Amino acid sequence: MATKAEALQVNKKKAKKSKLYQKESRAALLFILAPLVGYLIFTLYPFLFSIYASFTNWNGLGTMNFIGLTNYTRLFSDDYFISSLFNTFFMMIGIPIGLLISLLLAMGLNRGIPGTTTFRVIYYIPVVSSLAAISVLWQWAYNGDYGLVNQFLALIGIDGPNWLQNTSTVKPALIIMTIWKGLGYSMLLYLAALQSVPKMYYEAADLDGANSFQQFRHITWPMVKPVTFFLVITNIINGAQMFTEINIMTPTGGPEYSSATVVFYIWQKAFDNLQMGYASALSVVLGIIIFIVTLVQFKLNDKSSFEID
Amino acid sequence: MSQIRKKKIADSVIFVALSAGAVFMIAPLLWMLSTSVKQKSDVFALPPVWIPNEFDFSKYAEIWTAGPLLSGIQNSLIISLSVTIVGSFTSSLAAFAFAKLRLKNKNALFLLLLSAMMIPYPSLMIPQFSMFAGAGWIDTLLPLIIPPIFGNIVMVFFLRQYLINVPNAVIEAAKIDGTSFFGIFTKIIFPLIKPAIAAQFILWFMAVWNDYLAPIIYLNSPDKLTIQLVIANFNATYAIQTDYPLIMAASIIALLPMLIVFLIFQKQIIESIAISGVKG
Numbered sequence: 001m002a003t004k005a006e007a008l009q010v011n012k013k014k015a016k017k018s019k020l021y022q023k024e025s026r027a028a029l030l031f032i033l034a035p036l037v038g039y040l041i042f043t044l045y046p047f048l049f050s051i052y053a054s055f056t057n058w059n060g061l062g063t064m065n066f067i068g069l070t071n072y073t074r075l076f077s078d079d080y081f082i083s084s085l086f087n088t089f090f091m092m093i094g095i096p097i098g099l100l101i102s103l104l105l106a107m108g109l110n111r112g113i114p115g116t117t118t119f120r121v122i123y124y125i126p127v128v129s130s131l132a133a134i135s136v137l138w139q140w141a142y143n144g145d146y147g148l149v150n151q152f153l154a155l156i157g158i159d160g161p162n163w164l165q166n167t168s169t170v171k172p173a174l175i176i177m178t179i180w181k182g183l184g185y186s187m188l189l190y191l192a193a194l195q196s197v198p199k200m201y202y203e204a205a206d207l208d209g210a211n212s213f214q215q216f217r218h219i220t221w222p223m224v225k226p227v228t229f230f231l232v233i234t235n236i237i238n239g240a241q242m243f244t245e246i247n248i249m250t251p252t253g254g255p256e257y258s259s260a261t262v263v264f265y266i267w268q269k270a271f272d273n274l275q276m277g278y279a280s281a282l283s284v285v286l287g288i289i290i291f292i293v294t295l296v297q298f299k300l301n302d303k304s305s306f307e308i309d
Numbered sequence: 310m311s312q313i314r315k316k317k318i319a320d321s322v323i324f325v326a327l328s329a330g331a332v333f334m335i336a337p338l339l340w341m342l343s344t345s346v347k348q349k350s351d352v353f354a355l356p357p358v359w360i361p362n363e364f365d366f367s368k369y370a371e372i373w374t375a376g377p378l379l380s381g382i383q384n385s386l387i388i389s390l391s392v393t394i395v396g397s398f399t400s401s402l403a404a405f406a407f408a409k410l411r412l413k414n415k416n417a418l419f420l421l422l423l424s425a426m427m428i429p430y431p432s433l434m435i436p437q438f439s440m441f442a443g444a445g446w447i448d449t450l451l452p453l454i455i456p457p458i459f460g461n462i463v464m465v466f467f468l469r470q471y472l473i474n475v476p477n478a479v480i481e482a483a484k485i486d487g488t489s490f491f492g493i494f495t496k497i498i499f500p501l502i503k504p505a506i507a508a509q510f511i512l513w514f515m516a517v518w519n520d521y522l523a524p525i526i527y528l529n530s531p532d533k534l535t536i537q538l539v540i541a542n543f544n545a546t547y548a549i550q551t552d553y554p555l556i557m558a559a560s561i562i563a564l565l566p567m568l569i570v571f572l573i574f575q576k577q578i579i580e581s582i583a584i585s586g587v588k589g
Contacts, residue, residue, distance in 0.1 A: 034402070038399075132521050286432060
């Protein structure tokens with residue numbers, strides 16, 4: 001009898017709990033409904049559709065005939081695509097250079113020099129500035145006759161080229177501008193990482209007689225490695241999607257298509273030439289490249305990982 | 310003693326280097342400002358004139374009639390504000406559910422949403438375009454507003470991280486009191502994560518304000534363009550006439566709002582970015 005009553009009570013408790021649980025689950029589902037629906041309609045569906053469209057000769061209007069791998073075989077012999085792919089990766093040379101400079105800046109700022117806040121703000125201003133406005137500005141700065149860059153070079157006796165009209169200088173010009181724009185962001189993250197390094201590590205190293213380079217090599221570098229990893233990934237992902245600068249500064253894709261990026265080419269194919277099936281294939285390739293890069297980076301990081309927390 | 314002196318010398322050298330770097334960072338922007346108040350003849354002066362003899366602010370009056378600058382600002386404001394206000398609400402509500410409420414397969418659903426971060430926008434833009442073309446939304450602001458108001462997974466991610474550190478006891482007490490879950494969100498959770506929402510809100514607002522690729526795909530009519538497209542058009546149109554003061558004045562107008570927002574909230578912005586980077 002007693003056990004029965006007990007069991008009844010437990011059951012009641014369970015029922016009560018599950019009722020609350022049900023109510024809670026319903027509320028939770030309702031709260032995540034918007035992002036979930038948004039994901040299905042605006043990410044998952046277009047993503048699958050892209051893959052499907054990449055196997056068709058879709059022109060954006062009506063007909064979508066299945067043409068198998070034709071788009072994919074075509075892109076391997078498409079000189080425009082190959083140059084845009086090359087340009088996109090070439091311009092990533094700026095990533096390690098930018099990271100090195102920002103790490104040095106962050107180390108400089110981490111010494112408690114007066115004016116640190118002001119420096120931080122100044123270096124960060126290009127980051128918050130609109131990329132379109134910055135591109136307009138730099139296009140003018142790279143002007144061969146009157147641009148700021150060549151006027152500066154003239155001061156030290158160098159006769160600068162017409163940066164954006166020249167196949168050999170247009171990519172370096174874009175790289176320099178990209179470094180300039182991104183410096184503040186990487187510097188900020190490095191500075192935050194450096195500030196989280198316990199001071200006693202350096203004090204201990206000092207006692208052991210380690211010189212500055214050894215301290216950098218064995219303390220600073222490993223401690224900022226997670227941030228470097230994060231920055232490399234985000235820079236590659238953003239770099240692979242470079243578009244605005246190209247569209248504004250070299251509207252035709254530069255001399256001999258030497259500054260066109262993959263996204264610029266996709267955009268041209270899809271919305272100028274209305275070759276949406278082919279453009280979809282290009283966009284799938286871009287997606288795969290970004291995915292692989294991310295994966296490789298994760299694997300590399302795993303191998304020589306350093307845990308921050 | 311010599312150790313301290315050595316550090317002082319090193320600090321001075323670094324201070325000079327940082328100052329030189331700061332000049333490089335700020336010089337292009339100052340030059341932009343200086344060009345915008347120059348007369349045309351000064352623009353092409355060699356050697357360059359940094360401070361013009363006569364400040365000519367007429368271009369700042371001219372830009373408003375030289376192109377659809379005002380409607381550009383309006384359109385950008387409409388898009389940025391509706392996206393960030395509605396989107397912050399949906400995102401924070403979802404973050405609350407993901408961090409604190411019990412739901413079967415909650416983490417699997419969260420991971421599914423996170424996978425969206427791996428898919429670049431260019432891989433989605435063509436089907437999205439054809440969807441919105443089917444809805445007759447081309448050359449309206451709707452394709453730029455509707456998708457993001459369903460929530461921003463980056464914001465959900467950071468707010469969830471923030472909420473996980475909030476003790477459950479606060480919520481359990483309210484649950485026992487019989488407060489509805491939406492009530493718990495508005496009365497307890499929202500005030501608690503307000504600073505985090507504010508930081509994410511500002512960053513998102515800036516990103517939407519500065520966006521270029523999505524607007525250029527959807528918008529054509531001059532009165533529908535966002536501010537970024539308007540200045541790109543200024544650049545394309547007036548560069549032929551070498552009217553650089555006009556172009557630079559318009560670009561400064563496009564830059565200024567975000568610069569002001571940054572200078573006002575620089576402490577919060579810098580802090581939240583630093584945190585996101587270290588955690589990311």
